[in-house]
Amino acid sequence: MTGVSKTSPLSRAAKWFDPRARTISTIGFILNRITALGLSFYLFLHLIMLGQLAQGPQAYDGFLATVHSPIFVFGEVLVIAAGFIHGLNGIRIALNSFGVGARYQKATFLVLLSIAVICSLIFAVRIFTV
């Protein structure tokens, strides 16, 4: 295929995140990609943290102090929100792939996104007030 795109795969993939002139469906597509990247990054961090714990009680206490800082709590909320968005969106796509509701994917997306936002807010309130 000559001349389709001379750019690198990375810069081609960067266009995934450009929502200009696109519909709400692309927002779903972009959110799924961002949350996937975010969750992968979190998993990576999580493993490093676990590695830290193995270094003794002092390290454990230091770690607890860090994770109770507001920045980390906010990060936790983001992880939970990403989990909700990605999970619920994934259910929509899986259902669509089994031939369920593909015609109503826009409405399904908006409903599931609302649920994700509400659930994330509830968690956020609980985390910050505990």
Add this chain to the structure above:
Amino acid sequence: MSKPKVIIIGAGFTGVATAHDLALRGFDVVVVERGEIASGTSGRTHGVLHSGGRYAVSDQESAVECIDENMILRKIVPQVIEPNGGLFIAIDESDLAYAEEFIEGCNACHIPIQELTARQALEMEPNLNPKVLAAFTVPDGTFDPLRLALSFAASARKNGARFRTYTEMEQLIIDGQGNVTGVKVWDRTTDTHEEIYADLVVNATGAWVGEIASHAGAHVPIKPTPGVMVAFDQRLVQRVINRLNKPGDGDIVLPQRRMMVVGTTSFEVTDLDYVPVVEDQVKIMLERGEELVPGIRKTNVRGAYMATRPLIGGGSTGRSIARTFKCFDHKETDNIDGLVTITGGKATTLRAMAEKTADVVCQKMGVQAVCTTKEVPLLSYRDYYLQNN
């Protein structure tokens, strides 16, 4: 010995069909086209595969050409045709009065027709005007204009013809005796100029033939006559619906894909490169279309466009000019050798126009080769682009 070389100017219906015919007869063919395939009048045809019924009374030469070519195209290029037939319907007394002449004309031109009662017609096409008084079936059809042209171009290409699209003819190259020996072109994709030489140049530029021929000082009696067409976003009929009367404005409604197209008007212009769509004419299409298919009122306009017919005019104008085609050997008409012009005709008769032109080319160049385009099935239109890769 190398093949005799022919340059064809224009990749509209006549150009691509002539390229196909000449390539089959063993010529080395180069087609130069300033736009894409069928980007002038050809692409903008409404797309009726005429049975000839429309011309059976006033223009029997065209009518016979239409019915013959209609049957051939159905056979050689079925992949671009909706072959669902057509109706001529009478709505008022003047239409009814035309019926007798119509039957006689169709019989004279061997166009197979069948008379229907109003009820039968409405059973076939429930969305017709319920006031229909009488109807006749005819073997009309609909085609996709671009894909019809591409099918011919694909087949020509397979037999060695080269297509230079976005390549505009700037000048005819003329030797010391005033004869045409090639063309000077401008490649618009690279903004470069070059000269292409050939044994013969065919001017197949439809409504623009006069302009092209004038470069060599030759004259073609062409009368460019645009008409408007309006596409609607529903398909309320399955057959081509014609008004049973003398050809007039807005008297054809045809189905195409999920749409209907209503055509057309007839007027004259001087600037061919851009003909604006006149709002009043769109309104006429709506009103006249409704007389045939009242449901049009409830549909939405999807597109409105203009196409410029290449009519060969003497003194007469518009509707009264015959729809037949003509091939001019400028050696005979203007004493200029090396240039042949083909113009006039209908989209339906493109193959016959090509045959006539190729015959003239063969005779001029002393080549003995018979036309086989009546029998050779065309390639899929997709092959034209497949061959790019």
Add this chain to the structure above:
Amino acid sequence: MSTPKWVVTFQIYRKKGNADPHFDEFKLEVSPDEYVLDGIERVWAFHDRSLAFRHACHHSTCGACGMRVNGAEKLTCITLIRDVTQDGGVLRIEPMRNFPVVSDLAVDMGILYTRMEMVEHQPVNSDAKEAIQPEARPAGPVGEEEDYIRLSDCIECGLCISACPISGSSPEYLGPAVLAGAHQHGIKGNEQLLKLVDSEDGVWRCHSAFECTAVCPSFVEPGWRIMDLRKQVIGERFKRLFRGSSPKIIDTMEASK
């Protein structure tokens, strides 16, 4: 004229040969009820004869005039200027993405046409009565279509491929129009087509952005069709699982027909 004229700036993508692409601006007086393609044709006719663009039928049956208008894929012959800009506004006209640019706004459609042929998409359908009635289709009743032969809904304009984010990042992906073509042709009993659709570059490559359906001017709904193909492919796989037949056996069965 009944409607007042607008002044609109056409910003048109230009590319000639190996020179670097750039945008040219043309200020035109237009009627808001003209189509975008009319404006582009006027730029060619009266301002710059070197402008290259594809167009033929001017009423959405040929699929030649697909372009990006202010970033969104449009069939310019049926896109009213009124719907995409305002008086004094700008129309940024670019060629479709994910196709090689021939020059200016003209692209090479070879990839799409080759793949449509690969999936045996039929240009005319004798059985036009489709099992589906898409919700998005304003084109209304098509009538009782028992025996009528009709040109297919897909006009092979390529807009869906230009709008698809995956076609952009993976040129090998068959693309929405092509998979929709396979769906319309039917994969039942067509082992070769099933294999193609179920391949790495087939239905599983889609990531549900549904932009194809959003830009399709012909209401083909490629997004829905890809999802329905997935269902069919899953169904076929299940059948195989329980029948315990390997593809090899099916191949020989096909061959012995």
